[in-house]
Amino acid sequence: MQEMEEQGFDLMDLLGMVAENLKLLVLLPLIAGLIGLAVSYVLPKTYTSQAILYLPPTPPTPPTPPTPPAGGSQLVAPPMTVTQAASTMLTPMVLDNVIVARNLGVGRPLQAARAELKGSAKAAVGKDLLLRLDVTARTPEDAQATANAIIGAWLKSTNPDPREVESQTKRLSYVKASLEAVRLKLARLTQNSGTERKSGVRDDLGAYVIALTEMELRYSAEVRNLEKALEGLSRDVLLQEPTLPLEPSAPNKTLIAVVSAVLCAFVLMVMVLIKHFWTMSAQNPASAKKQTRVLRALGFKTRVGGEG
Structure with a gap:
């Protein structure tokens, strides 16, 4: 590698490699991006319905509790917070009622239907303290209907026993x-x-x-x-009813095309660099012998300096 070290490798060498392979580095990523875009049209589409809920914060209470009556029940728990609502909205108690109402468990175990339903729904609290429920399905109507079913089952679960x-x-x-x-x-x-x-x-x-x-x-x-x-809670907590999505949420065609083009460009650049260093190494006899051993190990027949 002494000759390579003497020659060095700087930015001009990199620019030279890019210039020599410019057509390859431009056309192939472009083709890969177009192929990724075409594939995205074949992939199944999914739609996401979103509902927004608001639970008013619980007012603070004095720290000193009054004495309960003899033999009476203990003090009732404070109203549900928005964080508690997000954590209870996708519990098995709620999801199982949705599975029954939407007939999602036909022909398969309940646990499988529950896992799929939970994977298609997401309940999260934003910085604005609003609870957003996102439900994804194959059709806009299914997404909206499932979101309504989840909200209805959750509201029912807030009613006292x-x-x-x-x-x-x-x-x-x-x-x-x-x-x-x-x-x-x-x-x-x-x-x-x-x-x-x-x-x-x-x-x-x-x-x-x-x-x-x-x-x-x-x-x-x-x-x-x-x-x-x-x-219990009512639908008054809904700031936005579950939407009927007009555009699919996935696949993201633009993202697929861009990622395909970038990955292709990266792989091509790595191959160009490997080719460049391989060519430089071949100019040195010691390195050339090492290259021959590598090629033979890979099953290629070659000779260096008349050796068979």
């Missing part, structure tokens, strides 16, 4: 009664606060009013949460 309705209804009645009692007591204390003259009594009364106010806020929040839990 019939066994929980009774206990939550009792809890709601208790909380409303407690809230009304706290408000009446606060109103009486407010009216009587002006008649108290002693500073110690005023301090005790102020602390009591603060405690009752915190309890009122907590009861009010629990009333809202219980009412929402009993109602």
Whole structure:
């Protein structure tokens, strides 16, 4: 390789190789791009329907909870957040109902139908806190219908279990009664606060009013949460109904053509470089013998310097 090192390899050599093989480096990638474009028309088309949902954020509640009634149920969980909605929208409980409603499991196992359905749908929360559901299918109508089925099954899953309705209804009645009692007591204390003259009594009364106010806020929040839990979610959370796509989302014809042309150009450039270095190596006797051994190992018959 001494001769190669003496000759060196710089940018001008690279430009020279490109100029010598310019037609090859231009025409073949162009042909490869056209072939990729033609293939993209043969590939099956898929369409994507998108729905956008908005779940209002849960208002903060005071950290101090009120004392629940003896033997009563525990406090209800806060309303579902948009992140929780995204994680529960594609659960087996929802997908199985969609499979039954859309007859997607005919002639195959339920797990296979569930895996295919989950792979064709995507639920994600954006930076704008909007939940986007994208469903892909072979036809625009199937994509839209499947998206509607997923939303319908998910909304149904947010409704309380019939066994929980009774206990939550009792809890709601208790909380409303407690809230009304706290408000009446606060109103009486407010009216009587002006008649108290002693500073110690005023301090005790102020602390009591603060405690009752915190309890009122907590009861009010629990009333809202219980009412929402009993109602469940409705289609009012939809900012955009599932769309009927007019253009296929895949295959991306432009991307396929560009990638095909770029890959072809890259392979050709590598081959040109290999050819260049191979030719330079052949000018050196020691390197030529190594090339002969390589060719013989590959099954080619050749001789160097009269050796057979």
